[in-house]
Amino acid sequence: MKIPARLRRLAGVGSRFLIVGAISTVIEIAAFNLFVFVFDWDPVVSKIAASLVALVNAYIGNREWAFRHRDRRGRVSELALFLATNGICTLLGAGLVWLGVEALEAIVGHATGAFALNVVNLISIVIVVLFRFVLYHKVVFRTSGSSTSEPPAA
Template identity: 35%
Template sequence: MNFVGRLYERFASLVYELAKFGSIGAIAFLIDFGLLNLCNVVLDWGPLTSKVVATTVSTTFAYLGNRYWTFRHREQNGLGREYFLFFLLNGIALLFGMLAIGFTTYTLGLDDPLSFNIANIVGVGLGTLFRYWSYKKWVFLEATEPIPVELPEAGVKQDR
């Protein structure tokens, strides 16, 4: 019975973490989608330039949301290290989006807004799978010591 309890506990925490990651990702996707279409369709900056601009802004939001909400229970061993790795891995994930958009636009010759957005969604989906895996593996590491769920209330004496 103890094994089943541990299995449930581990699975429940994974589902909770995935839900938080998905929430941040959904908001970052809306930021990316809105800026991408603003830059490409309205400002006519071109599909790949627009993707880089939109991804840079949405990635900054995603870093802050994932660091301080989704993975806050994980080790915090240097903002500089995390930030560098986060943006490096997002740069790799950006390639998925740029390849999908570039292939659709320049190889298939489909440059209408619908085809452009479908290619973006495919690229974002592939990039998201890579990002979740890589964040857990290299950016937001498991805590080496238990992190308290709640801080003690002020004025309350604790046993030492």
């Protein structure tokens, strides 16, 4: 069975996006745990701060590797779209962490422990990653209307 070229390109971009995302996720989880359990910050504030720390890696990795073959319409415009997209995604992630913490506390009747808090955080990351890929692919690192946006041959 022959896989269409467009699907192969999407799989390649998606794979690179997931690798960059995995590295960013490790950074975000480490920062989140540092902020919550070392600095004793609120989980929602920690989620926002950790997302911002991981954002630097995400931009560089996605711009220079995952979506390198896409149009370069100008760094300022692209960076503004990237920051807006990640602002939305950070708020979505923080909202999901808040909702998860509130739900768990309502169910168990007391504050969540480290394991439960990290499970909530990971679930929020999975949901946000799917949303983020669509936005990066369709809005931030989009192609021009032509079909000349194929990645260069390796």
